[in-house]
Amino acid sequence: MSSVLNNFNDDTICAIATAMSDAGIGIIRVSGKEALTICDKIYVSPKKEHTLLTHKPNTIKYGYICNDQGDIVDEVMISFMKGPHSYTREDVIEINSHGGMLVMNEILSLLLAKGCRLAEPGEFTKRAFLSGRIDLTKAEAVMDIIGAQNKFALDSSRAQLQGSIYKEVKALREDILYQMAYIESAIDDPESYDLTGYSDKLKEKVTAMSEKIRKLLKTADEGKIRKDGIKTVIIGKPNAGKSSLLNALSGNERAIVTDIAGTTRDVIEETVRLDDIILNLIDTAGIRDTEDLIEKIGVDKAKEKVEEADLCLYIIDSTSEIDEEDKQISSLCADKKTIVILNKNDLTGDIKISKDILPMLFSGSEPVDFPVITTSLLNGEGIEELKRAITELFLGGEIAPKQEIYITNLRHKELLSKTVESLALVIDSIEKDLSEDFYTVDLTNAYVYLGEIIGEEIGDDLAEEIFSKFCMGK
């Protein structure tokens, strides 16, 4: 039994808190009752003395980490935050070392040897949550900040951490609660509370609430795109210029080549950042290797990939004629967000296809209204226009002002959608002329869904779910 209790809150935990790469500096974080005594065993001052126990809270100390043989492992700065004035409300020590993986791992091993336990993913934040320092939304926001890929995602996560979602959702919840309370009072005490004409008023209020949530949800789609990026597939006939486009995109903007296979369901091979927008390019390998996705994986498979994508960049060589193969490709992306790129692949050839190509290209399907951009990728021409087209397509061309709340978390989005559905059912009940006591079934659901967003309703495994998604050391 006692070991379990230790596990729960008596352990002192440690982990590397910075990215696992050979960066300039790295931080190893230690939290728990024994943080100071354990660190003291491996730290020596410039005078080679173990002086950590007299370390003043909220100050930084310079010195060395030594191994059992007394050899210096690294030169470090140690900061000490005494509980409860720390992130976890426990004693927290952060060892700022030189960032090499080898060095950090060695320091970590020393800490483990002296009695620390390696922190589970998200355990620091979990402790912060368990100690009441942060609520569940804030905990989620921490997770989002850690996972944030660009400035927008970071901003919205930070806003969330400040509690903007909390405030908005809380206000909606209070509105609903008031209505529920009114109905309940009227049912229990009809003499004092009158329900005549109430349903019309309620309908108005519920409609307004739904509208508000729908707006939030709209930001969710946008927020998701800003935060997670746009899943993009480049398609086109062989030699239409797919690899040139890829190179132009990544070359111009310093492509971030990531190795995150398996972290999402889709295999994203390259991530390209265009200012505020991230393009997650899928199946670029096909393009790089064979210059022909369809040839390599077959039409069915290609169709699948296109279906998965948020955006198709359909590139056509404007110096050649449209043929059956083009039409086959266009049938794949007719019902997707598509940008048609007319590329002059050859610096000298004549342009045979112009911007009014769409009706012919998509003759087999409903009329489409895709942006058509002409480029000359070999010169790097047209990339700016392409970027604008993408921004236009996904963000309505506007970069939204920062103060606005963005719903960037999938869990929040799902709960908001459910809230809207419940409110729609309330309106349905009103329209069906059912009596007031029916309204509360769905008002309650709406109230609970909103509560789950801000952690004021208890989902039975919500906490575990959130913390299991955390990164190590946070």
Add this chain to the structure above:
Amino acid sequence: MIEVREKIDVAIIGAGHAGCEAALACARLGLETVMFTMSADNIAFMPCNPHIGGSSKGHLVREIDALGGEMGKNIDKTFLQSKMLNTSKGPAVHSLRCQADKMEYSKAMRKVLEEQEHLYIKQAEVTELLFEDTDDEDLKKEGYTKVITGVKIFSGIIYEAKAVIICTGTYLKSRCLTGEAITYSGPNGLLPSNYLSDSLIKAGIELRRFKTGTPARMDGNSIDYSKMSEQFGDTPVIPFSFDTDPADVQRPQVSCYLTYTNEKTHEIIRKNIDRSPIYAGIIEGVGPRYCPSIEDKVVKFPDHDRHHVFVEPEGTYTNEVYIDGMSSSLPEDVQIAMYRTVPGLENCKIVKSAYAIEYDCLCPGQLHPTLEIKNVRGLFSAGQVNGSSGYEEAAAQGLYAGINASMQILGKEYLTIDRSEGYIGVLVDDLVTKENFEPYRMMTSRAEYRLLLRQDNADIRLRGKGHEVGLISDEKYEKLLKKEEMINAEVKRLKETTVGANARIQEFMEKCGSSSLKTATSLAELICRPELNYDLIAEIDPDRKELPADVIEQVEITIRYEGYIERQQRQVDQFRKLEKKLIPADINYDDVSSLRLEARQKLEKFRPTNIGQASRIGGVNPADVSVLIIYLDSLHRGTENDK
């Protein structure tokens, strides 16, 4: 005096609505039961209003009946008027209410008790609870420190009992107040019980003071009914009990009368408010917000220019009438002036003045969800002494405590009813989990899942449990199963039977003012249309078999409100997930150091049995509950690892 010792199984202290149900339950389950009362002539006495049932209380009576209790059957025998309330609203809030003939109600209940095998009525004041400290490690682990051994009555005779159920209502150290006039008595001038409180305190039980009140009773001959509007009962009458033959309750009914207070009434009250013992600070007990005195109503709703006043008969044996809606503790001279401003009461003669009554009751947070005192094995309590108000609330608790005391003695599993299974579950959970600062009254709004907890399906919800504990006979239970079978078969048939969009059907639709069919449509879908119902569509449903009215009612509700019922059921599933996460009885909340101090104190005080219950304790917030869930999970993982 020579020590006399009697050996019995269960001692019931009190013969009010809680005591009667508790005593009957224990005796019917074969236990030797003695019911102690201060006055054997006042069994099942109704010291306040003359009705049984009403909004949400009617649900309780139905549930009591479903479980095998007596209240529903007794009111079916003795009602003067019966009415289904809230019929303009949904089925969840329909509620049956009967005007009782108070004397007949009491006599009929006494007869049932006297005829019950294993039950003996003893007129005596219980002055002391007998208990001893326990050495039993298992009991200690469950939190018990003492075991009940019996009771002692005023004469000194000891009754050794395996269980004791306290059903003392408002009689513990009670005093009645009418303005400055204070009498140290129980309700209606009956004797108070002045010794038992001390014995409870000795057992480590925390007591507090509550108050409630009742309006004046008037001489019916002094009232001018022509100035009031007559309120009739329903025809036909729907019986309370599932076992009563509806044919037996169709009898002549007595009317009630409705009148209103007015500005003059309110003026008198406002002018004399400083003479009200509550507003003057003489009363220390806390009164019920939901059953307010007329002076409370006037003070709290200053913008209401009138309040309902119902004039209701007390019984056929007397002229006395009850002035519902105007309970008060103002001095008698103010009462006379105030009542006489009400149309029809201008010349009223007061037989019994309105009064407030103050009494000791215990803080129900000290109770297990079985209504057993947490630290005293075998000591149960039920009814108004638990801080509730109302006959129905009392009866429900009496039955529940009676069953559970019996289960304990018989070594069987306790009866549990959770919040999704019955109003009784809501009542008990609210009492033992929440800090009630005023007398607790059942209300529809307290039941989260009320669409499932309807008065019309109480038998379907709870008869099985009644059968399980042994209060519902096999025969009655089988009757219920047959009813369920009929309901399910008919719902299925209506969903599967379709009518085509042919001329005959369209003509029928038009006749009913319903829009014409576009395609073949099931009968169930037709029933869902607001302008149609089961009876109406009989014409186009030639294959239907004749079914009992209560089956048709269930069929119609099931079909018509299917979507709502399903959504509520999902809420229940969610609720059950947390109820199923049990908290070990010997948990040490100090080990869960990340709990906030307030939460830890509250959890320590209430010691909830599961996470769901923990989440309902005031002062325990969702973050605390998450902490607890994570702690319990780690505990659980730990034990798995140890294996």
